[in-house]
Amino acid sequence: YTLPTPIQEQAIPYLVKGRDLLGCAQTGTGKTAAFALPILQWLEQNQETLSPKGVRSLILAPTRELAVQIGESFRVxxxxxxxxxxxxxxxVRPAIQIRALSRGVDILVATPGRLLDxxxxxxxxxxxxxxxxxDEADRMLDMGFLPDVKKICSAIPANRQTMLFSATLPxxxxxxxRNFLDDPVKVAVNPPSSTVDRIEQKVLFVDRENKSALLESILEEDKSIQRALIFARTKHGANRIAKRLSKIKISTEAIHGNKSQPARLQALEKFRSGRARVLVATDIASRGLDVDGITHVINYELPKEAESYVHRVGRTARAGSDGIALSLCDADEKSYLRKIELEIGCSLNVDQNHPFHSQSIANKKSGDRTSGSKNFSNGRGKKVRNSLTAHSKGKNKSFSFSRNHSSGKPANRKKNTKNQRVS
Known part of the structure; x- marks a missing residue:
């Protein structure tokens, strides 16, 4: 970094003072450095002999991929x-990890399940x-890790410094x-709306039995698709898509929960390096995925949760680049499409320029359509506009986050400062 990103500029001054922090920022904003650099500075300024099996700083992440990326950032x-x-x-086999922890570590990055084990x-x-x-607290909540996180936190001293980062703040x-943070500062990135205009969003109405053929047609005929991220709803669906595309000589990899960690890392490396033109992923497996140069996001299946659509399409149009998001919608997914359009505050443009267009599905569409749906309306779309563009430079807000101190916090919880951290 030559200059700090917005989240770094707002968060680091508080973190180096030992304040708890609630940060709203997505992947790609420089968020990892925002918490990693203060942690490294604190460790360097407070060196001590490690105790066996001891941990001085702990970072919890919802997925293996994100944990590995955070670990690599700390290493760099x-x-x-x-x-x-x-x-x-x-x-992976726990024996290797147990050996790594046996003499203690300054920094431990972990997923909640394995850490609790x-x-x-x-x-x-x-x-x-x-x-x-x-990190990515909203995704940990979605994945059901909250009970594990609570158990882990109960084993950590109350006079710690705590940082909670989330792409959204439901x-x-x-x-x-309120349960985990003590008088935190809230930092949120609120970028301008212009970056959203770089994402061209379209919906393609197609009968379910023609979806595979339509996807193949798009990838074979559109040479502008240099690096495509395709989303499937299930692990088996992701595998089927990847196998079918590989059969027609489209270099494709897939990542999902059933893949071993080495296989997932290998797939990501192929996609990053360009050896794989297409990566098929589920929502959970893609969380924390930070790959530049994704030209197209294709929703082979629409997500049931409208907020997942925001996370999906936000993978493209990064760092000032343009991007295209295509959604293949069959008759059974019309309700999902409606939720998405309500969430983002506008209707998606309909692309009829393909051989599998279903006019019957299109005719069932309720509500008026806009002709230029790159632009987001006010209301609900404003929230999504901010989420979609959280990876770019923009305006920021930082303010004290007040809370009710009678909300069940430990009675012996001290105000966090560098001197009061456990040493």
Whole structure:
């Protein structure tokens, strides 16, 4: 970084002072550096001998891919520091991870499930943790990790510094912050709407039995699709799409929960390097995916949750580039489409310029359509506009986040400062 990104500029001054923080920012905003650099500085300024199985700073992430990316960022940022770190997640043999933790670590990046398993086996200790980061808290909530997170937090000293980052701030996350954070500062990135105009969003109405043929036609005929991220609703659906595209010589990889960690990392590397033109993913597996140069996002199946659509299409049009988002919609998905359009505050343009267009599905569409749906209307669309563009430079807001101190926080919780962290 030559200049700090908006989230870094707003968060770091508070974090180096030891304040708890509630941050609203998506992947691609420089969020990892915003919490990693203050942690590294604190560790460097407060060096101490590691205790066996001890952990000094803990970062929780919802997926293996995100945990690996965070671990790599810490490795790069702290390459000149004498700091020991480890990354643990499910899908690999625990013996290797147990060995890495045996002598203690300064930084531990972990997924909640594997961390709790090792904690229950007494293979690590959290009584020396001075800094806790909950990254992508909204996704951890969606994936059902909240009970695990609560158990983990109960094993960490109350006088820690805690940071909670989330792409969105629904009421559940606000409630979560009241339980885990002590008088936090709230930092939110609020970029301008112009970046949204770089995402061209279209819907293609097609009968379900013709979806595969339509997808193949799009990828074979449109040479502007240099790097495409395709979303499927299920693991098996992602596999079927990848196999079918591979049969017609379209270089394709797939990532989902059933893939082993080495296979997932290999697929991501092929996609990043350009050896794979297409990556097929489920919503959960793609969370934390940070790949530049994605020209197209294709929703082979529309998500049931409208907010997932926002996360999906936000993978393209990064760093000032243009992007295209295509949604293949069959008759059974009309209700999902309606929810999406209500969420973003506008109707998607209909693309009829393909051989599988279904006019009968199009005719069932309710409501008026706009001719230029790159632009978002006010109301609900404003929220989505902010979410879609959270990866770009923009305006920021930072303000104290007040809370009710009688909301069940531990009575012995101290105000966080650098000097009061566990040492």
């Amino acid at each position: 940022y702290g390459r000149y520091l004498k700091i020991k770190q480890a990354v643990i997640y499910g899908g 090792l904690l229950n086996q007494r293979q690590l200790r959290l009584d020396k943790v001075g800094v806790l980061v909950l 009421s559940e996350i606000v409630k979560l912050s």
